[in-house]
Amino acid sequence: MNKPSxxxxxxxxxxLFLPAYSQxxxxxxxxxxxxxxxxxxxxxxxxxxxxxxxxxxxxxxLNRNDNTxxxxxxxxxxxxxxxxxxxxxxxxxxxxxxxRSPFGVRNVKVYxxxxxxxxxxxxTYLNQFNIHNIQTIEIIKGPSGSMYGAGTGGAMLINQNVPxxxxxxxxxxxxxxxxxxxxxxxxxxxxxxxxxxxxxxxxHKDGYRLHTEMRRDVATWQMQLQTSAKNKxxxxxxxxxxxxxxPGGLTKTEYTSNPKSFRPAAGAFPSAEGAKAAxxxxxxxxxxxxxxxxxxxxxxxxxxxxxxxxxxxxxxRNYEARxxxxxxxxxxxxxxxxxxxxxxxxxxxGEMQRGNFNIKTSRNxxxxxxxxxxxxxxxxxxxxxxxxxxxSLKNDLNIVLGAGVSRFKVGITRQNVTTPxxxxxxxxxxISPRLAISKKIFMDFRLYASVSRxxxxxxxxxxxxxxSVISTMLNAEHGISYESGIKATWLNNKLYTEIxxxxxxxxxxxxxxRDANNADYFLNAGKTKQKGIxxxxxxxxxxxxxxxxxxxxLKVSHTLYDFIYGDFKQLTNDYTNKxxxxxxxNTITALLDIGTKxxxxxxxxYYYGDKVALNxxxxxxxxxxxxxxxxxxxxxxxxxxLNIELFAGADNLFDIQYSPxxxxxxxxxxxxxxxxxxxxxxxxxxxxxxxSKLI
Numbered sequence: 001m002n003k004p005s006x007x008x009x010x011x012x013x014x015x016l017f018l019p020a021y022s023q024x025x026x027x028x029x030x031x032x033x034x035x036x037x038x039x040x041x042x043x044x045x046x047x048x049x050x051x052x053x054x055x056x057x058x059x060x061x062l063n064r065n066d067n068t069x070x071x072x073x074x075x076x077x078x079x080x081x082x083x084x085x086x087x088x089x090x091x092x093x094x095x096x097x098x099x100r101s102p103f104g105v106r107n108v109k110v111y112x113x114x115x116x117x118x119x120x121x122x123x124t125y126l127n128q129f130n131i132h133n134i135q136t137i138e139i140i141k142g143p144s145g146s147m148y149g150a151g152t153g154g155a156m157l158i159n160q161n162v163p164x165x166x167x168x169x170x171x172x173x174x175x176x177x178x179x180x181x182x183x184x185x186x187x188x189x190x191x192x193x194x195x196x197x198x199x200x201x202x203x204h205k206d207g208y209r210l211h212t213e214m215r216r217d218v219a220t221w222q223m224q225l226q227t228s229a230k231n232k233x234x235x236x237x238x239x240x241x242x243x244x245x246x247p248g249g250l251t252k253t254e255y256t257s258n259p260k261s262f263r264p265a266a267g268a269f270p271s272a273e274g275a276k277a278a279x280x281x282x283x284x285x286x287x288x289x290x291x292x293x294x295x296x297x298x299x300x301x302x303x304x305x306x307x308x309x310x311x312x313x314x315x316x317r318n319y320e321a322r323x324x325x326x327x328x329x330x331x332x333x334x335x336x337x338x339x340x341x342x343x344x345x346x347x348x349x350g351e352m353q354r355g356n357f358n359i360k361t362s363r364n365x366x367x368x369x370x371x372x373x374x375x376x377x378x379x380x381x382x383x384x385x386x387x388x389x390x391x392s393l394k395n396d397l398n399i400v401l402g403a404g405v406s407r408f409k410v411g412i413t414r415q416n417v418t419t420p421x422x423x424x425x426x427x428x429x430x431i432s433p434r435l436a437i438s439k440k441i442f443m444d445f446r447l448y449a450s451v452s453r454x455x456x457x458x459x460x461x462x463x464x465x466x467x468s469v470i471s472t473m474l475n476a477e478h479g480i481s482y483e484s485g486i487k488a489t490w491l492n493n494k495l496y497t498e499i500x501x502x503x504x505x506x507x508x509x510x511x512x513x514r515d516a517n518n519a520d521y522f523l524n525a526g527k528t529k530q531k532g533i534x535x536x537x538x539x540x541x542x543x544x545x546x547x548x549x550x551x552x553x554l555k556v557s558h559t560l561y562d563f564i565y566g567d568f569k570q571l572t573n574d575y576t577n578k579x580x581x582x583x584x585x586n587t588i589t590a591l592l593d594i595g596t597k598x599x600x601x602x603x604x605x606y607y608y609g610d611k612v613a614l615n616x617x618x619x620x621x622x623x624x625x626x627x628x629x630x631x632x633x634x635x636x637x638x639x640x641x642l643n644i645e646l647f648a649g650a651d652n653l654f655d656i657q658y659s660p661x662x663x664x665x666x667x668x669x670x671x672x673x674x675x676x677x678x679x680x681x682x683x684x685x686x687x688x689x690x691x692s693k694l695i
Contacts, residue, residue: 051438051448057137078534078557085661087214088244097153107153115287120353120380122459128240130218143454145432146402149384152454168689176681180205208676211262214244248272249663249670259674275316276367302331319364328353343392355380375416396440403433425472427457445488467519479506504530527566551595584610614671625658648682
């Protein structure tokens, strides 16, 4: 029996005995699982009542590891894979959405504190966040255009709680392998009517491979002002300064012989170090959100924002410089008619974004811009209108019917030609409906089903890829997703189970290619057929503050995918029925948490990733791997004016050599980016001020 099958069988046998264990150890003082309220689709329902597949990541999950990024927490949820090609270089894969992402986050709409964080060009600088600025994450899997616009992959809602009371200063310090240091200071104060929170942090690490140094400075400011009994005004500001070196992909031979190496020189192209390949990225974002309770039945939330990103990227091919100012807004009206069931809600609103980018490519001379190659002005105009009816009927029947209409325009003017002329494309009148139904069958056992349609126009990075050929003829991709699942709680809410099955058909799928110079370009790839099963089980053995061991919980997630090309022919190559590259068939995670009354705790994290195809022809695969990590610590949590937490941990305890952030369809077979081997860390969190417990 292979490792994942053995692991799953063991877990299944284990849970067969849970009822007996629970009966023998029942305790009336035991605390039940926390009631989680999900904001996705504006429903504000408990997780188990939401008729959709939504992954919820709490503060506790975010703080189970080394506190330097969200990668491990995201990967602990089914159906989502976050990849790190090198420190600071992230990709987000929701049900195969990274098929069109050689780097960065595309085809997923991201919001931060209700502010559209994905720019109007379709790119998301997720690497700009500091984990200390995130309290919770909700991940919507599959088409979400009925509420959040373009993106067949899904949406991510990131929340940093607004300051509501004066609770002092929190200081975090972490140090670890590969010269890891992370310092973050957050101060919060004020009253319920007016409060402020300021956070400043710096993260630095050298990385496992050569030429992978990273440094990130992040500062955020949040302000909340209650202007009246019915109105609250919130300000969110973020500044980020990020630098990281990019080592480049390796061939199989290079990866096997020296996984720590950077891409060597080849022909006329220098090595990654010789080219001083790196990302220099600065970002400013400011947003105002107004929450107004019009009356007992109506309320409105309106957000206005402006942002600016300055990015420079010397590579072994060229030197790219991007200036990306953009602005926009979003408004949501909610009507809860008193004449209907108190959970029935009607939602409607709109979103607008506009960007005026300038993108220059030059020859790269030892990490500096040399002679100009292209100079492009890029204009993006996006518009979204949406509406939704969320009916709560008798007999615990819930019906949600929503639809969004989007319009996207991109225009590119190449300025360094004799007669500049705009090349433009409009993607409009794309309706993205969603129908979802859920029904409570018995006790706390709920069944749901949904069908949704999504569409995703090409991003600016795809219309204007690194080969500098303007591709306004690239079509938007369209998809229909059919999904059904169950959500249930058992044993006095100690056991939570969730399983969903989906079938997703994607037409005109956008896929990435690389030319002989390893420059990327994109094309529409016909059809894909994506079938999957996602499941998770969470059980709290002990939740009782009076016991020596006051917390003992286990969470297991499993993802099983069968993703293939339905119809894809390129010249003389026929990839029909080939596996989609970059998507593992199986992933498994297991989280074990043990806490004591004295404050000591231990967290164990296990992850299994199946092998993945690295090209469309399925001739090369990256191997499967098993990862194990742990964190142990102690915190006093005595609700005194000074609370301290000490912790230490290790990741990749098996010291496995693996490549999770692969370069798909890379020229010359340069698919592999080696991940960090065994590494260690330790840290301290100190909370000064108002009596309050640490997380």
